[in-house]
Structures are given as C-alpha cells and as structure tokens.
Amino acid sequence: xxxxxxxxxxxxxxxxxxxxxxxxxxxxxxxxxxxxxxxxxxxxxxxxxxxxxxxxxxxxxxxxxxxxxxxxxxxxxxxxxxxxxxxxxxxxxxxxxxxxxxxxxxxxxxxxxxxxxxxxxxxxxxxxxxxxxxxxxxxxxxxxxxxxxxxxxxxxxxxxxxxxxxxxxxxxxxxxxxxxxxxxxxxxxxxxxxxxxxxxxxxxxxxxxxxxxxxxxxxxxxxxxxxxxxxxxxxxxxxxxxxxxxxxxxxxxxxxxxxxxxxxxxxxxxxxxxxxxxxxxxxxxxxxxxxxxxxxxxxxxxxxxxxxxxxxxxxxxxxxxxxxxxxxxxxxxxxxxxxxxxxxxxxxxxxxxxxxxxxxxxxxxxxxxxxxxxxxxxxxxxxxxxxxxxxxxxxxxxxxxxxxxxxxxxxxxxxxxxxxxxxxxxxxxxxxxxxxxxxxxxxxxxxxxxxxxxxxxxxxxxxxxxxxxxxxxxxxxxxxxxxxxxxxxxxxxxxxxxxxxxxxxxxxxxxxxxxxxxxxxxx
Amino acid sequence: xxxxxxxxxxxxxxxxxxxxxxxxxxxxxxxxxxxxxxxxxxxxxxxxxxxxxxxxxxxxxxxxxxxxxxxxxxxxxxxxxxxxxxxxxxxxxxxxxxxxxxxxxxxxxxxxxxxxxxxxxxxxxxxxxxxxxxxxxxxxxxxxxxxxxxxxxxxxxxxxxxxxxxxxxxxxxxxxxxxxxxxxxxxxxxxxxxxxxxxxxxxxxxxxxxxxxxxxxxxxxxxxxxxxxxxxxxxxxxxxxxxxxxxxxxxxxxxxxxxxxxxxxxxxxxxxxxxxxxxxxxxxxxxx
Numbered sequence: 001x002x003x004x005x006x007x008x009x010x011x012x013x014x015x016x017x018x019x020x021x022x023x024x025x026x027x028x029x030x031x032x033x034x035x036x037x038x039x040x041x042x043x044x045x046x047x048x049x050x051x052x053x054x055x056x057x058x059x060x061x062x063x064x065x066x067x068x069x070x071x072x073x074x075x076x077x078x079x080x081x082x083x084x085x086x087x088x089x090x091x092x093x094x095x096x097x098x099x100x101x102x103x104x105x106x107x108x109x110x111x112x113x114x115x116x117x118x119x120x121x122x123x124x125x126x127x128x129x130x131x132x133x134x135x136x137x138x139x140x141x142x143x144x145x146x147x148x149x150x151x152x153x154x155x156x157x158x159x160x161x162x163x164x165x166x167x168x169x170x171x172x173x174x175x176x177x178x179x180x181x182x183x184x185x186x187x188x189x190x191x192x193x194x195x196x197x198x199x200x201x202x203x204x205x206x207x208x209x210x211x212x213x214x215x216x217x218x219x220x221x222x223x224x225x226x227x228x229x230x231x232x233x234x235x236x237x238x239x240x241x242x243x244x245x246x247x248x249x250x251x252x253x254x255x256x257x258x259x260x261x262x263x264x265x266x267x268x269x270x271x272x273x274x275x276x277x278x279x280x281x282x283x284x285x286x287x288x289x290x291x292x293x294x295x296x297x298x299x300x301x302x303x304x305x306x307x308x309x310x311x312x313x314x315x316x317x318x319x320x321x322x323x324x325x326x327x328x329x330x331x332x333x334x335x336x337x338x339x340x341x342x343x344x345x346x347x348x349x350x351x352x353x354x355x356x357x358x359x360x361x362x363x364x365x366x367x368x369x370x371x372x373x374x375x376x377x378x379x380x381x382x383x384x385x386x387x388x389x390x391x392x393x394x395x396x397x398x399x400x401x402x403x404x405x406x407x408x409x410x411x412x413x414x415x416x417x418x419x420x421x422x423x424x425x426x427x428x429x430x431x432x433x434x435x436x437x438x439x440x441x442x443x444x445x446x447x448x449x450x451x452x453x454x455x456x457x458x459x460x461x462x463x464x465x466x467x468x469x470x471x472x473x474x475x476x477x478x479x480x481x482x483x484x485x486x487x488x489x490x491x492x493x494x495x496x497x498x499x500x501x502x503x504x505x506x507x508x509x510x511x512x513x514x515x516x517x518x519x520x521x522x523x
Numbered sequence: 524x525x526x527x528x529x530x531x532x533x534x535x536x537x538x539x540x541x542x543x544x545x546x547x548x549x550x551x552x553x554x555x556x557x558x559x560x561x562x563x564x565x566x567x568x569x570x571x572x573x574x575x576x577x578x579x580x581x582x583x584x585x586x587x588x589x590x591x592x593x594x595x596x597x598x599x600x601x602x603x604x605x606x607x608x609x610x611x612x613x614x615x616x617x618x619x620x621x622x623x624x625x626x627x628x629x630x631x632x633x634x635x636x637x638x639x640x641x642x643x644x645x646x647x648x649x650x651x652x653x654x655x656x657x658x659x660x661x662x663x664x665x666x667x668x669x670x671x672x673x674x675x676x677x678x679x680x681x682x683x684x685x686x687x688x689x690x691x692x693x694x695x696x697x698x699x700x701x702x703x704x705x706x707x708x709x710x711x712x713x714x715x716x717x718x719x720x721x722x723x724x725x726x727x728x729x730x731x732x733x734x735x736x737x738x739x740x741x742x743x744x745x746x747x748x749x750x751x752x753x754x755x756x757x758x759x760x761x762x763x764x765x766x767x768x769x770x771x772x773x774x775x776x777x778x779x780x781x782x783x784x785x786x787x788x789x790x791x792x793x794x795x796x797x798x799x800x801x802x803x804x805x806x807x808x809x810x811x
Contacts, residue, residue, distance in 0.1 A: 023549040227551060233693065309703075418649030422660040425756035460802060462621060481803060483799060486757070 025223060027149060028321035030132055031313075044120050047127055053174065055179030060084070063442030066473045067345035073183050079473075085403060086473075088438070097399045101392055108388035110238040111357075112380050114245030118231065118333035124216060124224050125333060127175070128319060131168055131217040138164045139476050142316060168218045169210065176209030222320045227333050229414050236330065241362040246334045248325045251368035253308030282299055307351050314338035324356055361417025409447070410438040411502050413513040416479075420518040427486030431517050434476045437502050439470035446505040449480055451498065456490065457483040468502070484519060491519045605629075609790040618808045619671045620797055627797060636800025637791055641783065650802050653777055655761055660803045663758045664689050665750045668806035672747075674796035678784035681750070686782035692749045697734065698773030705730060709769045716743050716754045717763065 034456065058070035059104035061082055067074065072081040080087040080095070109116050117127060139145050139160050151157055180202045181189060192198035193206075216224050225232060308325070315323045319336045322329055324338045342356040363373035416432040424430055438446050439445045447468045451458055458466050461479035482498070484490035490498075498517040503510045538545040569575060572584040583589070608629045612620075621627050623650035639648065645656045652658035657665060666676050679688045697706060711722070712727020722743035723732050732741070745753035752760060761767050761776060784792055799805070 021549055022552045022555045024552045223551060224552070227554065416649070418647070419651035419660070421657075422651065422658065423757050424661050424804075425663045425753065425758055427757035430803065432660075461803065479803075 026321065028222065028319065029142045029145045029149070029316075030319045030337070031316040031342070032136060033313075033317040033337050033340075033341045035343055037340050040127065041335065041337075042119060045126050047122060048123075048126050049130070053178045056178065056186040061512065062086075063472070066442050067185060069185055071182065072114050072185075075183060086440070087132045088440070091406070093398060094403070097395055101399075103397050104388055104392040104395070106235075107238055108385060108392060110235045111240065111243060111388060113334075114239055115119075115232070115332070115334045118225065118235070119246075119335040122231075122333075125319075125335065127171075127213060128221050131221075132319065134167045134171070135164055138167065145228075159410050165214075165218070168214050172210035172213035172217070173206065175213045179209050180205050189280040190421070222331065225320065225333055230329050232333075240384070242360050242374075242382055242384075242481045244358045244360050244376065244379055245328070246324060246332065246336055246339060246356065247328065247359040247361070247364070248314075249354070249359065249364075249367065250325065250327075251354050251364070252306065253325065254306045256306055256308040256310040256505070295493050300495035307346070307355050309345065311345055313341040313345050317341040320372060328361075335476050354516055397419060406440075407509070407511060408440050408507070409504050409509045410440075410503065411500070411511045411513050413500050413515045415515050415518075421520065423520065424483070427491075428493040429484045429486070429519050433480045433482065433500065433515065434477060435468070435480045435500065437468060437470050437511075438475045439504075440473065441507075443471050444471050445507075447502045448505055449478075450501045450503065451482065452489070452501070453498070455485065455488055459483070459484075467505070481518060484517065490517050493519045494510035495519070537727055580635055605633075612790045612793050615793075617674055617771040617793060617796060620670070620793075621801075628638040630794045630797035631801055633791070634794040634796070635788065636729055637795050638798055641787070642795070645780075650799070655776070657760060658758070660797050661758060662745065662806075663753065663756055663805070664804070665745075665752055665760075667747045668800075668804055669808045670796055670800045670805065671808065673799050673805070674792060676780070677795050677799070678782065678792045680782035680784075682777060683782050685785055689782055690750055692738070692751065693777065694738070694751075695773040696773060701730070701734070701773075706769060706773050709734075710735040713754055713768060713772075714763060714765070717757060719755070722755075 038151040055071050056069065059068050060070040060081070061068055062081075066338070067081060068080065070083050072079075074081065078089045106117060135145065139148055148157060148160065182204075189198060189202065193202065220228075274413070309405075314325065315321075315338075318324070319335060319337070320331045320333055322331050324332065336358070338355075339356050342351040346353050346355055359367075360374065360379050367373050399480070412435075416434065420431070422432070423431045435449065437447050439447075447470060449458055449460060449466045449468060459464055459481045460468060461481065463478075468476060468478045480500070490496045496519065497514065497518045499512050499514050501510055501512050534547045535546045536547045569582075571583065571586045572588055573581050574584065575582040608626060610628055611626055615623065615626060620630060638646075638650070642650075646652050646659055647656075650659040657663075662668070666672060666681070676690060679686045679690060681690045682692075683689045699711075701709070708727050709730050712725070712731055715727070716722060722728060722736075723741060731739075731743070735743075738749050739745050739754055743754040745751040757768075759784075760778075761771055783795070787795070787806070
C-alpha cells in the first residue's frame, strides 16, 4: 500500500499467519423487549404462520369430480387451484407473472423501507422469532440463558435443553407437515399419515423440513442470513439514500454518556477528583459483556453529553447480535427491535424517543445541522417507488384481465407432416391432423369438429362421427382426417388454407385454429 | 455479525487494489466442518458406488450399483407392470379390441414403439411406405385390411422362406411369354384402367383376359386371397408410368416381408396389428 493510500484508508495490518482461519459461532441471547415494533412483529407472526398452517384446510366447492381444497398444487394432475381460479400447465404465465410481481414488490418495499422483508416477513425471521419465544419460555430471559449457557452440564440444564428441543421439534414437525398438505387433499393425507399409509415422499418431505426448521430456527439463526442467504446482498443494492431504514442518530447520541442519575453521581465524583488535581488513566472502567471484547467508552466528563447512555439495550435485544450504533451493516435485518429497546430507555431517562429510528440516510446531515428532515411521504412517494408500484399494478391488472379472458374451450392442431398427404384408392387426397382439445369444465363434454369447406369430408379416427368426447377438466387428443375428393380444388393445389373448428355441443362455445391442407402438387 | 469486531480489528489478506483491501474475516467453524463432512461423504460415496477409473473399467463399488443395472431394473419393472395388459391382449379377440378402450390404447402405444423399431425401415417412420413398400395409411390393402388379416400378414409375413404359412403368390414374368409389342399394348391398357376403362375391351382387353384375369379378376379389381392388387384404383405400389409398368409386367415383382411372429411374441404382433389398423385405412371386420 502506498503512502497516499495509507493516509486515506489508515494502516491495517496483515493477519498474523498463526491466527486461526475459522471461528466458532458466538451465541446470541436476545433479551425480551416490548414496544410498538415488537407488537407489530407478533401480529405479523400470527398472520403469516396462520396463513401457512391453515390455508390447506380451507375448502372450496368445485364440482363432483374436482378437488375441494381451496389452495392445492396438484403436481400429479398438473393443476394449480387457488379458490375460484384453476391454472393449467400451459397457463404458467400466471405463475411467471406472479413471480415477477413478487420480485417487483420486493424492489418496492426494499426501496421504500429497506430490508422490511428480512425483518418482518421472511420465514427464517418468523420461525427464529418463534423459536426464541420458546427458548425464553423454557430457559428464561437473556441473563438466565447466559448463566445456563455458561453453567456446566447438569440434570437441570439437560432437562431445560431437552424440553426446548422437543418443543422445537414439534414446531418443525408441524411446519413440515403443513407443507405436504398443499400438494394433496389435506384431510385424506392426514388420515394416511396417521395410519402410516401415506406415500414415502410425504414422510421424506416432512422429515427434511422438520430437520431444516429445527436446525435453521434453533441453531443456525443469524448465520443463515449472513452466510447462506443471497437476499441481503441483493437488497442492499436496491436501497438508496432516500430509503427509510433502521439507523442510529449518532449526532444526537454521541458522545455516549451514562444516564442522568449516574451522570450526576459521576459528576459528583469527578468534582472530587478535580478537586484533588489532574489525573491520568481510564476514568470509568467498562463492565465486560460476555462474549464481547471490551469497548473503550467515552470519557464521562465532556462539555456536551450525547443522549446515548451506552446501556447496550439495543445490542442485547438484537437477534443478529450486532450494534446498530456502528452504522449500516450487512447483518442488520431491520427487525426494529432495537428501536423499541432504545425508546424504552429514552423514556426512563426522560429523553425524547427515536435515538434509534427509521431514518433516511439523506436526512442525516439535515437533522444533524438542526434542519427539518423530509416528510415520510416524500421519501415513500418518490419516482423510483412510483415506477415500481406502477409496474407492479400494471402486471397485476394485466393478469386479472387475462384471467377473465381465458376461454373455456381451447384447441391446438398439429398437421401430420410424415407424410403430408395420403392418396386413397379412389384418388381422394387425405390430410391428417392431431387435434388437442381442452375441456376446462367440471363435466364431460362432447365436441363437434367442423370445417368451413362444405365439400370436404371430416372423420375422427376410431369413431364413425365427427365428435370427440373429452372428460371433465382434461385434455383429449384425436386424429382427424380431412378428405378432399379427387379433382377438387384442395386436392389439386399444393397448399391451401384451412380452418378447423371445435364446438362444445352443450354450451355452443367454439374455438378455431388455422392450418393448411396439402394436396397433390404434380397435377 | 457475531464477531463484534470493528473492521480495524480484523486483519487483511495483504491483497490491495486501488486502495481497496481484502479483509480477512475468519470462516465460521461450522462451515469448515461442513466441508470436512462433504469430503468424508465423497470418500464413502466412491467406495459404495462405481467411481475410480482403473486400467480396464472403473471400480464397481461395494453396493454393486450400475447405470445399466438400474435401466434393467426399470425395464423389468415396466414389463412386470405391463404383464397383465399383455396377457389380456393375447387373450382378447382382436375384432372387439377397439371397444376395450384402455387395452386398445395400450396396444396402439406399444404398437407404435414396435413399429418404429421393426417396421419403419421399409414402411417409413410415418407408415407412408415407399416404392415397393406399401403405404399403410391408405385404404388399399393387398392381403386385406381387417384387423385379423393385418395380424396374419404381420405374424407370417409375405413370400418369405422362414414361415410355411407366409402369404404367398407369384406373378409370372411376362417378358418370357409375351412379345415386346404385346407388353406395350398391355401396359397402355393397364394404365387406362385407373380412369375407368373397360378391362376387357379392345386389343389390350383381349390380352388382359388371356393373361391377367386369373388373378386380377375380370373387373381388374384384384384378389386379396392371392395378394393381387386392384388395378383400377389410384394407388400403384411400384408406380404407373410406362417404364415402371413395363418392368413390372415383363419381369414381375416379388416383394418379401419377414414373418414377425418368429421374432416378436403374440402380444407384440397383436399390438402392431392394432397400431397399423388405426392408421387411417383399417377396415371393419365383416362376417365371412
């Protein structure tokens, strides 16, 4: 590194070659906290887990031959049911559209509110939150858990650990169990699972998801976000200086003080020290936190004291084990629990709330200079967000239109090209077509195949008529022969246009496909 | 971060570019153990499964698994699953096969695969035939288009020496019997039959009745018992141009088809018959 770079970036040292290249996970013991964002997160947990666990049990009447599960991904029959909507494989663009919308919604929320997905709605966050709740319920709050962690293994410790793991495993089992219900009729599968007659893949899926829920929620936790998940990297790229995100008002908090009462006590002590003359050396020993290197604290006595009393409440409640006062960092999932924790302390010390808050970075210099920040709405309703919202709703409206414009009868026609035509004994020219008809209705329908040429004869292979029967909610294929008598226009011309129709005998709904007729081209 | 360290506490790798340095954060320990676990897994895997290349072939693995074995197992499983349908197909009267929808579908699908393997070489992938090899899509049949007749043709073949029950007929080579001008007259006469000429009229008619009616009939519509083609229709196995017909009449044709009953089992022959019968020209069974 050159001198200039050294001046600019400071002098870092190369890692000591003897230093270990890997480190054990430092356990995190988030403290209980209450407040606005904690309540919001409880509510969201209730809603998201409720949706996840209960959706497969909702029923929706569709007809005698159709499944009555409201939300069902029927892989075996290649159908997706969502209440009144039924999606066939060829309508996969609905799924693609929904995924594009999900992506755009993520862009929108990230641009407006930072990593709000990570902090509130991500399954990893929600289940970890639930697992920490169980942990606190069984082992106690932060201090009790730290003590238990440091205590030697005893009957008591084993009892607490095993009961915690059992509850975690039950949650994991329910999570994996709920997953498989989305793919087949839930009540039937539950009966089969209980009587051990369900397909092995169901048990395998439940086992895998139980294991991942147990390990990710119980043990991996923040490691999943930091080391395994790609979202933090991607989302960081979608934020800008107008994004509202969880941050620390360092211009208000620094330099860190010790709180009003302790400050008064310290000032009294300082006064006695000052009376005794100048001194050198640390004045306020820092209480070491478990698993954390000691932090140099600010001198107690300065002209101006910041609002931060360095109580570490924001660090203690953090499920990611970070210090938000260090600034924006990749490990922060913006769960906002530090806001609640700090507000609690600010209230106790009689200072204004919001030392840690949702702040846009562009407002920081203004606020620091004592100016009024931009309003929340001006942050949210900026061009970038409006474009995302516009695209999102545009695709949504297009999908809704497409949903209602879907025909009930659809046909595809594949002309047989090997051979292009067949000469029959009487000189008739025959062309064959593979006709696929989709019957999207809940009952079997008879379809009548026709042409708009009167002199052509149409027959359906294996049938004496021009009718195709297609069972309920399925696709049928038939080989259709079109015969042009010898000498007719179509028989004597190399290539002619032809339009094939299918008509639902009962409803009269029609579908047409344009194709070609190949005649004898040597006459 | 779980390290709780300020950036300044973390060393660098010593790599620096434009003043941007690479921090040397330690790996999580579980990550390292995952790597070791994968290595152990890989070693165990190479012991259990075929892996290490040797001079002739690879180590076979203690589980004895192989891709060929897996395919053989799958084929055996499919054969096992189909054995009921095959037995049913062998026992069913072919004339009523089409009424049994699932069995008919199975026969047609199986027949399609068998056709591609055994028949497409001569009759073409689309069954449209070629010069000398009949088109199976049309409604013209040399030996009959009812499903039992088709099955018989497939089972015993035509003019082969392997099966005594093969369909057999032979047209004389008229080049050794008639003079060249007589043959020219006959060729012209046969060509005219397609457009509705009287088979027995004129000079050609006289020769036709003297030489051809025994097999092709007085109406020239052929005789399926002898595999004699219908000469009045629009379909010509070898072609209807003068040169081709001259060759056909003077040298005669002798198309051969193998007896597939000697190579395929009865269920396969029946499946092929069902497939060919539904290609567009199959004839309904009539009471004899």
